[in-house]
Amino acid sequence: MKLMETSLLKTPLFAAHTKLNSRLVPFAGWSMPVQYKGALSEVSAVRNHVGVFDVSHMGRFLVEGVDSRELLNWVHSADLNISMPIGRARYGVFCNETGGIIDDGVVYRLGENKFLVVANASNSDKVLEWITQWRNSSYPQSSIANITQNVSMIAMQGPKAIQSASSIFNYDISGIKPFRIREVGFQNQSLWIARTGYTGEDGIEIMPDSSQSITIWEALIDHGVVPCGLAARDVLRLEAGLLLHGNDIDENTNPIEAGLQKFLTLEGSHFCGSESIKSFMKNPYLRKLVGFKTSSRGPVPRPHCLITTEEGPVGEVSSGGYSPSLDTNIGLGYVRYADTQIGHKLNVVVRDHSVGIEIVDLPFYKRQL
Amino acid sequence: MNVPEDRKYSKDHEWIALDDDGTAKVGVSDFAQEQLGDVVFIELPSVGSNLSQFDKMGEIESVKAVSDLYVPASVEVLAVNEEVLSSPEILNEDPYERGWLIKVRLKNPEELESLLNPDSYINIIS
Numbered sequence: 001m002k003l004m005e006t007s008l009l010k011t012p013l014f015a016a017h018t019k020l021n022s023r024l025v026p027f028a029g030w031s032m033p034v035q036y037k038g039a040l041s042e043v044s045a046v047r048n049h050v051g052v053f054d055v056s057h058m059g060r061f062l063v064e065g066v067d068s069r070e071l072l073n074w075v076h077s078a079d080l081n082i083s084m085p086i087g088r089a090r091y092g093v094f095c096n097e098t099g100g101i102i103d104d105g106v107v108y109r110l111g112e113n114k115f116l117v118v119a120n121a122s123n124s125d126k127v128l129e130w131i132t133q134w135r136n137s138s139y140p141q142s143s144i145a146n147i148t149q150n151v152s153m154i155a156m157q158g159p160k161a162i163q164s165a166s167s168i169f170n171y172d173i174s175g176i177k178p179f180r181i182r183e184v185g186f187q188n189q190s191l192w193i194a195r196t197g198y199t200g201e202d203g204i205e206i207m208p209d210s211s212q213s214i215t216i217w218e219a220l221i222d223h224g225v226v227p228c229g230l231a232a233r234d235v236l237r238l239e240a241g242l243l244l245h246g247n248d249i250d251e252n253t254n255p256i257e258a259g260l261q262k263f264l265t266l267e268g269s270h271f272c273g274s275e276s277i278k279s280f281m282k283n284p285y286l287r288k289l290v291g292f293k294t295s296s297r298g299p300v301p302r303p304h305c306l307i308t309t310e311e312g313p314v315g316e317v318s319s320g321g322y323s324p325s326l327d328t329n330i331g332l333g334y335v336r337y338a339d340t341q342i343g344h345k346l347n348v349v350v351r352d353h354s355v356g357i358e359i360v361d362l363p364f365y366k367r368q369l
Numbered sequence: 370m371n372v373p374e375d376r377k378y379s380k381d382h383e384w385i386a387l388d389d390d391g392t393a394k395v396g397v398s399d400f401a402q403e404q405l406g407d408v409v410f411i412e413l414p415s416v417g418s419n420l421s422q423f424d425k426m427g428e429i430e431s432v433k434a435v436s437d438l439y440v441p442a443s444v445e446v447l448a449v450n451e452e453v454l455s456s457p458e459i460l461n462e463d464p465y466e467r468g469w470l471i472k473v474r475l476k477n478p479e480e481l482e483s484l485l486n487p488d489s490y491i492n493i494i495s
Contacts, residue, residue: 023406038461039432040407231406231432297455299410300430322409322432329409351428351435 011056012152012210016217020227027230028121030057035229040324042232046199047325050158051228052220055198055205056213059124060151061117061131065142068113074139074272075131076107076117077255079265084109089179089196092263093255094119094127095273099280100251101258103127104243106196108181116181116192116207120245124148134272152213156225157203157236159367165204168219169193173204187215198233200240200365238330239323241291241363247303248289248318248332254280257334258289259362287315288340291364292348294329295356297322301331301348307357308347314339317348325365335359370494371399373465377481378490379423379441384465385473385481392447394469395440397429400494402464405431408457413438413449413470420444422480426471429460442480444473 008031017024022033033054035042045051063072073080078092088109094102103123108116119127128146135142156165165173169186173193176182181194191208208216221227234244243249249258256277266274294301300320307315320331331348339346344359372378376386382401387393402408410430420426426440449471453459460468475481485493 034433035406038407040458235432297410299412299428299435302435322407 009057011054012213013054013056013154013217016214016221017054017227020221022227022229025230028057028124030121032057033227033229035231036227039229039231039235042226042228043235043324045226046158046201046228046232046236048159049224049226050156050160050164050203051226051232052217053155053157053228053233054152054217055155056148056152056210057121058148058153059117059119059121059127059146060148060153060207061119061128062110062145062147063115063117063131063142064113064145066113067135067139067141068115071131071135071139071142072107072115072117074270075134076105077260077264077271077274078107079268080107080109080115086111087180087182089181089194091179093249093260094130095255095271095277096251097273097276099254099273099276101245101249101253101255102130102251104245104249104260108192108194110181110183110192118153122246150210151207152210154206154208154213154216154220155197155199155203156206156220157197157199157201159202161201161203164220164223164225165193165206168223176204178202187212191216198240198242199236200242200363201236201367235321235323238319238321238332239325239363239365241332241365243289243332244319253289253334256281257285257287285337287334288337289318289332290335290340290359291362292331292333292346292357293323293326293360293364294348295358297328298355299350299353300329301333301350301355301357306349307333307335308349308354309339314346323364329355330364331357370403370491371465372487372491372494374487376465377441377484377486379439379484380493381423381439381441382494383439383441385441385484386465391474393442393444393473393475395426395444395471395473396464396469397438397460398490398494399464402461402468405429405434405436407432408460411454411457411460411470413454414446416446416448418446419476420446422477422483438470440471440473441484442473442478443476444471445476446471446473448472
């Protein structure tokens with residue numbers, strides 16, 4: 001049965017992953033490296049030096065035209081009107097009319113009326129459809145181009161990322177401040193470099209034309225940057241308290257209970273779903289997303305494991321994993337509001353084990369500045 | 370792939386090696402540890418428990434997945450490797466020596482005949 005394999009999409013870096021003997025797995029319709037040498041050594045490379053991830057599977061859409069800003073301001077929760085100069089990036093969520101989260105993602109302003117939207121691979125089609133629907137109904141003076149295949153995306157993350165990138169690109173990358181994007185020349189072509197990421201470390205995301213992606217990848221590898229797969233990426237983002245759509249948030253979760261309030265612009269401007277979110281905030285909260293750690297190493301709490309007290313279930317795990325930085329297991333989960341205070345002790349049921357957990361502050365890991 | 374000659378293998382990737390004193394040790398193969406990736410949790414049977422061949426003897430959890438462990442022969446568990454329980458990464462580093470899982474007494478040594486010799490095991494993993 002080779003059907004599955006042939007139907008999977010391949011990023012422009014596929015040959016590079018094969019050459020490095022990575023283990024490839026199907027992920028959101030793509031064949032992606034889950035690990036090269038090993039997830040935990042890759043995590044360590046990112047925390048202590050610099051690692052590189054192929055994130056070309058993520059959706060990239062170019063939105064242009066006089067209505068582009070208003071269109072994105074409506075579908076995305078961040079305020080793209082005020083304090084959004086050219087070169088700025090903002091994280092936020094795409095909500096449906098009831099405030100459920102279709103996806104989370106970053107919007108970059110590339111020009112006066114030119115924006116780049118980066119969506120999760122698994123939601124890419126949905127986000128494109130959603131933006132297109134609003135464009136057609138209300139913001140006709142705008143165009144949306146899916147550039148996912150034409151432009152690659154390479155995340156270079158870690159305390160040495162800026163220094164290494166500056167030497168590779170022969171450009172002072174430190175001049176690109178966090179959540180900024182800039183066009184940079186490399187070997188007679190231009191590419192975008194954004195000071196963004198999903199690991200809790202300093203770093204950049206490089207978006208070159210796909211024809212140039214292998215050259216850049218190999219330049220990074222030759223420079224000693226450690227190739228890292230999806231497994232390491234998941235550990236890193238969880239330690240950094242960054243949410244994963246499909247696990248921690250989805251169309252049945254509200255940005256408020258997910259703790260994403262600071263990424264919403266609820267005063268003044270409106271975005272799709274904002275009215276529902278405001279009325280949601282008027283009622284007592286039933287549940288909240290919390291971070292927890294286990295009292296000792298042991299079986300790993302995984303999504304859908306029940307969180308309990310002596311009375312019975314009070315919540316459910318949405319993400320969990322072993323944290324090398326804390327040397328214990330950590331996780332995120334939705335818990336009944338009354339049981340969400342920091343320091344509160346609960347249990348989580350992992351298969352036939354009952355594991356003691358403690359609610360802790362997020363993020364689990366914060367880099368030294 | 371490292372497949373030492375001095376032991377037998379199950380198709381589920383456990384190995385069993387006889388020691389000079391008549392006891393045996395059980396672990397998982399180099400191939401298995403590599404497939405699993407970084408191991409973060411191991412559960413083993415308690416000392417004194419009696420298991421029949423191919424019974425579930427515990428579980429092994431890596432960064433990404435959980436797998437059941439099966440005992441390759443009918444045994445009485447004499448000891449468990451406490452070192453590998455507290456530092457599961459040992460299983461990745463040295464699956465055949467320091468990464469052994471349980472020390473056992475064989476109840477029915479002829480069961481080993483039904484297991485794979487190293488050459489046959491190499492065939493199933495290549």
